[in-house]
Amino acid sequence: MKKWVYMFSEGDATQRNLLGGKGANLAEMTKIGLPVPQGFTVSTEACNEYLKNSKLTDEMVDQIKEHLTKLQTIAEKKFGDEKDPLLVSVRSGARISMPGMMDTILNLGLNDQTVLGLAANTGNDRFAYDSYRRFIQMFGDVVQEINSQKFEAVLDEIKSRNNYKYDTELTTQDLKEVVKRYKDIILSETGNPFPQQPAEQLFMSVEAVFRSWDNPRAIVYRDLNDIPQDIGTAVNVQCMVFGNMGDDSGTGVAFTRDPATGEKDLFGEFLVNAQGEDVVAGIRTPQPIAQLKDIMPKVYDQFAKTAELLEQHYHDMQDMEFTIEKGKLFMLQTRNGKRTAAAAVRCAVEMVEEGLINKETAVTRVEPQTLDQLLHPTFNEESLKAATPITSGLPASPGAATGRVYFTADAAKNASENGEDVILVRQETSPEDIEGMYASKGIMTARGGMTSHAAVVARGMGTCCVAGCDEIKVEETSRIFHINGQTIKEGDYISLDGSTGNVYLGSIKTQSPELSGNFATLMKWADEFRTMDVRTNADTPRDAAKAVEFGAEGIGLCRTEHMFFDEDRIPSVRRMILSKTVEQREKYLAELLPMQKSDFIGIYKAMKELPVTVRLLDPPLHEFLPTDEEDILALAKDMNMSIEEMKADIDNLEEFNPMLGHRGCRLDVTYPEIGVMQTRAIMEAAIEVSEKYDYHIVPEIMIPLVGMVGEIEYVAGIVHNTAEKVKEEKHSNIEYKIGTMIEIPRATVVADQIAKTAEFFSFGTNDLTQMTFGFSRDDASKFIPTYKDKNILPGDPFASIDQEGVGQLVKNGVKLGRQTRPDMKCGVCGEHGGDPKSVKFFNSVGLSYVSCSPFRVPIARLAAAQAAIEQK
């Protein structure tokens, strides 16, 4: 005979799968001798069996009855006893807590007779009838699926008839009427009277819990969260205790440490003479837990010891619920407490210091994603309380910022140079705005999503950004924006919270992040476990330095084109692009050479001996060309061309699908002189810095967008020849490496051949995702929302790598590449490099490093450590 039902005293915390989370913890607390109202758990296996048969089997019914008998013996009370009835709660409890599931039924066991016993026994008629009406209401709602509005309507009617404001004003007489009318509702809705037999009430409730496992909301939730559909829920049946039996009773919740700061001290609140629902109702203000010490010193003492015991027992901060019934403490629940990032870091580090956990455990205790909260300025809490948001947008890049509004990149730059704190407000940003974005404390856009230009660039810079504030109307020419009838003009102060998306009028005090202390300790430990390197994507010495501060071990992606947009350079870039002959192009490239070289000198100096991967020019050339009439005219004059000719040349460079156009290594194949100039700039810079500072520098030159073996062979040839020439000229014997980005689906298929030439791979998962899915980020916004609504695309494949599609191509690319070159360094650059879930995947396929924007470096370090620990 299979065992379907377990007394709390029969289980323990390891039986989560069988007893559910709640049941296992109640059993564990029982086991270690804590005062838990006793009860039993009907197992998750029973749930699955029930769902198969659509009814409880005879065996289950027998076992529930048998365990009920045991419970009656322990509790020294009986179901249906007219003097001192046994009352129980029925709660669901799956392995993982889940919305959409039936939750709780209290006071089960009450009926027209036992309510009288309860009243007599407690000497409190009102309490007894209130308990009864609550039970009927919960039972009707969750077991019999009667619309709860019907019950509320009765309460409202009686309250309004009597001019009551709160439920607490209802008299015993009122509550008797409520009970009567509730029973009428049940009769008319179900055709049957409210069941008076406690055993019948119990079986109906157990079945209702089981049935709720299969309700549509729960199924969708499990689908979305990758929770198996067949693990089932358990049901916990537990003796009721009452915190509302007088001034020697009460109820409360508490944490073993402060969930906001992590400080080791009991943190929580309680209410005297109250039940849990009363806390929720919010009529009375609970007292801080410390005050319990004065009111009930013995109970407080017992609770404090219990809390300490539980933390020691679970090796983690606990979130506990308790009830005091007539001076006696009962523990109703304990679980690992949720906490802020700051608290998580402090708890983890201090628990190691206390000897409660080891470093490995500490490293797994912090969600990498949450570190973001710690790396950016935040609003001062007091100042924030005084502020009300005027609108909100997408929380596109975290942090808090206050400053004066400016509407153009130039204005932002000028104001910043004058020492002002600037918030750049734009319809949407474009590459031309880069300098203004750099100069700003925060960026707000009216259009664009989480992957818009503003969002991506701001995250890269670590600048706070609220994107897609679609309620605001920006008038750039008038230098104002409107929001709900208000007009904000240039120079006005606003404040942005990039972590919530809120926008405030006026200035709010901010405070800087704290990166030393516990944070530094935890990151140091993470690095001890991590096997994958973490590099950064950085195009400027400033970003590079920031990233090193955050622990980056090199640059995985330095995009040379970002340097091309600089005001001083763009004219030469444009002339170079529009050149008609190789000679002409070489002339303008020669103008660019010293500038590119100085960029690399800055970066090499910032990175010292850390590796730096520089990617050759990548974007389609059209991106660099002017779009407005005035600029075109100026350029035409400058190049001695008619404006018509200039326009025709610009048009000619336009592409149907620029993403699939003339870019990446294709530029170097058609214009080898570009690759020559860039290689020369990289090599000369590396040689100069290495000689001046005596650094050992090994430049890594990365050829983008390779899909064919011939491409890498040809472009690597250009790079190689140029590099050797520079070495000869400079009498240098510097080493260098030539590698490629794997970002074209075909490259993952022929990676073994590409690896014959490429000395390293860097997976460009942004473009690889676009091409593997066959949609461009720029255009996908037209249909992606619908895809999300219809649950066709569960997550955003640009935020977290699509493991079953794109991820398989990455895996294959690594495998093939290492077939040819077993020690091949394989990394990833692009936003996935800073996403913890993706980082774990990359660890599992054996990547050597991930590279991400500076502000995501700590996240990647922690995620990589957790991945290494998990996969040990």
Added chain:
Amino acid sequence: MKKWVYMFSEGDATQRNLLGGKGANLAEMTKIGLPVPQGFTVSTEACNEYLKNSKLTDEMVDQIKEHLTKLQTIAEKKFGDEKDPLLVSVRSGARISMPGMMDTILNLGLNDQTVLGLAANTGNDRFAYDSYRRFIQMFGDVVQEINSQKFEAVLDEIKSRNNYKYDTELTTQDLKEVVKRYKDIILSETGNPFPQQPAEQLFMSVEAVFRSWDNPRAIVYRDLNDIPQDIGTAVNVQCMVFGNMGDDSGTGVAFTRDPATGEKDLFGEFLVNAQGEDVVAGIRTPQPIAQLKDIMPKVYDQFAKTAELLEQHYHDMQDMEFTIEKGKLFMLQTRNGKRTAAAAVRCAVEMVEEGLINKETAVTRVEPQTLDQLLHPTFNEESLKAATPITSGLPASPGAATGRVYFTADAAKNASENGEDVILVRQETSPEDIEGMYASKGIMTARGGMTSHAAVVARGMGTCCVAGCDEIKVEETSRIFHINGQTIKEGDYISLDGSTGNVYLGSIKTQSPELSGNFATLMKWADEFRTMDVRTNADTPRDAAKAVEFGAEGIGLCRTEHMFFDEDRIPSVRRMILSKTVEQREKYLAELLPMQKSDFIGIYKAMKELPVTVRLLDPPLHEFLPTDEEDILALAKDMNMSIEEMKADIDNLEEFNPMLGHRGCRLDVTYPEIGVMQTRAIMEAAIEVSEKYDYHIVPEIMIPLVGMVGEIEYVAGIVHNTAEKVKEEKHSNIEYKIGTMIEIPRATVVADQIAKTAEFFSFGTNDLTQMTFGFSRDDASKFIPTYKDKNILPGDPFASIDQEGVGQLVKNGVKLGRQTRPDMKCGVCGEHGGDPKSVKFFNSVGLSYVSCSPFRVPIARLAAAQAAIEQK
């Protein structure tokens, strides 16, 4: 000891790899007793060994000497004999003939002494010195790599000094001077005198042949043609025979059958008293081979019997070279003869009838690609001779056409309706030109490549097309085009040859293709061997009927969007696209429903019970919208919108990368009502036709551009629900199938999951190629020419499938799909379906069918048969 050298009498035709093609055939002819000037072959293995060591090994030298001795015995002549010297030719001969290789040295063995012997022996001083100077010239050129211009200059100088026009006018005295001056050149160029020892001449020549294997042109050729670099060439050393020893001598070439028509009759020509070179020089006109019968009846008889014997022996039509020396016939070469497509078909069929070969061999004897020549009209040869091309472009779609020039689709259509033959001339074509293209006999464009709109559509229609005639200047508004100073105006006659790209002024007679007779017989045999089905891509009943005529076994791709461009429909299509509500869109879809349905009725009628796969709407919607002001205004009026609003809506539908945008199944996800209308049209049409004609029709509905499992599930749901609804309304129990196009790289990775819903796969290798390579066809033209120049992209991946990249994804998709659904029908649609090389690849990965444009159906049938035979 390894054998490096083989007498002709030691080998046979099977030893191609060892002896090269020429050597093996000479050995074979020797073996079957034909009169072959004897000699020996230095093997390909010797070549490889030579290239490894950069010299002939002692063993090789010894063996060459030893075989030379044997040859002297057989020939009864000696090297260097001053009376009757042995003279030989030295020729290269690899397994496959190859340009760039050293070819031939004649008369080796001549020197200052033996030339006298030759003169005395033949009684012809002039002949002897002419032979000597030719030998020195060839030796200097190919062995010593002296610029042949230097030799030519000497000849030219003497000729001009004497006012000679032809070499033949040179006297013995002149030739003696030539010989002297040639030897001076060699001395001054090499620092050594011309080698007088025949053995030295021979070894130097053998080494030169071996070295030429590694010359750059040969290496590149092998790379481009997938010929291994390590197979090496053999060297054939053969006794000279002379056809220029008087009127009882001669030389000629002949085929056993007419290489143009395939008629079984000796076909060829000969010259009396001449050497092969004289035929090439073209000074005397050769006589038809039949005339040899009158001049040398015995020799002719012997030759005719030999020819017959060779054909019987090789079981194929032979291309032979022969020389008659003093009445004695010598066979110098035999090989399988090249032939036209028509000849190939006739030979193959007649040889089966003659019992020479079996059907299987016959099917492999015709290059599938060449069938194209047989399916289209051609110019009457006589008429063509009188015409001179005025320009030429790309041979974009084969066939010949004559007609009057029109410059717009409308004008073309009107003229055609008036019974005129029309040539449509445009700058480039667009989807709006479809009707005009349909109405035309031929299409010429000034811009666009082999994969431009005009080219693709014309090939699909089987209409002759010359694309990218970049010399012409089209002025559509003035209805003229210019070419090299000439002006051609509307209504003028021109003629196009789509097989050569030539364009002629005036009309040229055309003749229709002949599809019955031998052609039909061969295709019937092909079908007996073929295991893959061949379907067609057809969007109209006309195309469908044409394809069935060509043997199509169904429609693999019916593109519903082509129907949307029709003049009657485009207004409703546009209104539908610009609808603001579902109701509005449904209203316009309802207008389209009867039209779409009538299309499908036409197609089902044409195809009877053959399967028809209909693809749901695929292109981005912006493609359907008007571009010129007038049309936009009309549409705005029609839809009661301001022109600004209309323009804004049109702009809003524009995409950055339309190829990766809102198209394919993404349209049905966002606008399910489109899928509903199309499914209804397909189902209602199928039910109507099947009931009216009592056909068993199983509609196949294909969902395009699926990359995610959720997409196919969602859209298949729409199709399924609609289809079931229609069945219910029509009281029909018709079956239907729902499948998908696999054309997104990701789909090939998750094909196992997609196959849970999709009942068939059709690989859309056009889009799959674009996305796997990461370039769009429209934009790639900017860099592809450079890629070809630099040998980075060996072939056009849109013409023949990229087997190692895209092909691997197809293979994986098939494998995964059949893991889920073992009997899954997997096909391919798109241009690769009609490319023989691709067809063979598809056969090897187990596809069930290929689908191609109607005019490629016979090609695909034959290619599929050959693939099946090869892979047996």
